[in-house]
Amino acid sequence: MNEGRADVHPVVDIRGLWSVFEKEGQRNVVHQDLSLRVMSGELLSLVGGSGTGKTVLLRQILGLEAPTRGEIEVLGEPAARLGREGAASRVGMLFQHGALFSAFTVLENIELPLRELRTLPPALVREAAMLKLQMVGLKPQDAAKMPADLSGGMIKRAALARALVLDPPLLLLDEPTAGLDPDSSDAFVALLRALHRELGLTVIMVTHDLDTLFELSTRIAVLAERQVIVSGPPREVVAFDHPFVHTFFHGERGQRAMALLDAPPSS
Numbered sequence: 001m002n003e004g005r006a007d008v009h010p011v012v013d014i015r016g017l018w019s020v021f022e023k024e025g026q027r028n029v030v031h032q033d034l035s036l037r038v039m040s041g042e043l044l045s046l047v048g049g050s051g052t053g054k055t056v057l058l059r060q061i062l063g064l065e066a067p068t069r070g071e072i073e074v075l076g077e078p079a080a081r082l083g084r085e086g087a088a089s090r091v092g093m094l095f096q097h098g099a100l101f102s103a104f105t106v107l108e109n110i111e112l113p114l115r116e117l118r119t120l121p122p123a124l125v126r127e128a129a130m131l132k133l134q135m136v137g138l139k140p141q142d143a144a145k146m147p148a149d150l151s152g153g154m155i156k157r158a159a160l161a162r163a164l165v166l167d168p169p170l171l172l173l174d175e176p177t178a179g180l181d182p183d184s185s186d187a188f189v190a191l192l193r194a195l196h197r198e199l200g201l202t203v204i205m206v207t208h209d210l211d212t213l214f215e216l217s218t219r220i221a222v223l224a225e226r227q228v229i230v231s232g233p234p235r236e237v238v239a240f241d242h243p244f245v246h247t248f249f250h251g252e253r254g255q256r257a258m259a260l261l262d263a264p265p266s267s
């Protein structure tokens with residue numbers, strides 16, 4: 001994308017990242033001198049085998065976890081400085097099991113980040129949350145529902161509305177379609193694609209789902225051997241010669257999903 005242009009700052013800039021965990025005397029090096037830049041407007045998907053540190057990377061970008069060594073800058077600032085205060089206005093996160101608070105209504109859940117800011121009067125908080133609720137395809141009458149009364153797809157939508165309520169320019173998605181039935185998954189993917197386009201969001205997504213991956217990604221980065229072994233447009237990445245890439249993309253499921261690359265984009 002814009003990676004070559006000197007006048008465009010990356011939204012996320014990871015340089016020389018090491019993530020090392022010690023457990024029962026064992027050293028587990030998860031990332032070793034990993035570097036990755038994500039430019040404005042990209043929808044970058046992170047793929048990699050189990051334990052390659054995709055979730056750890058998302059948590060580090062959010063500032064929830066500090067790297068052992070190296071730099072992570074988000075929107076020009078060290079990720080650690082995002083802290084918890086005000087972080088939601090810069091980075092939105094949709095957790096895989098990012099359940100809603102079960103004791104709050106849908107609207108109260110969406111309002112939460114705005115209420116924590118304590119800058120807007122309740123009526124405006126409500127109005128802003130209602131706008132986001134409708135933006136993700138929920139209906140005004142869903143606002144008063146409790147999470148237990150929602151389908152899986154509706155829960156994802158409400159959690160997405162909450163992640164976007166402060167209009168962050170960067171959105172992180174951890175397995176956004178996991179646990180959804182095929183129809184709900186397709187509908188959620190279509191919503192994500194529309195929001196990415198219409199809001200001009202930069203998105204970093206972790207997914208194992210090949211349909212989601214090919215439907216949405218402008219770029220795919222593959223984590224293996226503690227680093228990003230290849231990153232590029234989907235077609236380039238699937239042609240990369242590496243055992244993980246072969247297994248992941250060229251199995252039977254991969255062949256079916258790859259037909260999406262040849263199909264015109266659905267809207």
Ligand SMILES: Nc1ncnc2c1ncn2[C@@H]1O[C@H](COP(=O)(O)OP(=O)(O)OP(=O)(O)O)[C@@H](O)[C@H]1O
Nearest residue numbers: 021023028030048049050051052053054055056057
């Ligand atoms: N706080 C922690 N303490 C010790 N080890 C950790 C910690 N967090 C993560 N790890 C280890 O780091 C490695 C990477 O974990 P991570 O959850 O990021 O993998 P992943 O790529 O998201 O895997 P999956 O695809 O299975 O979700 C794992 O070996 C995990 O055990």
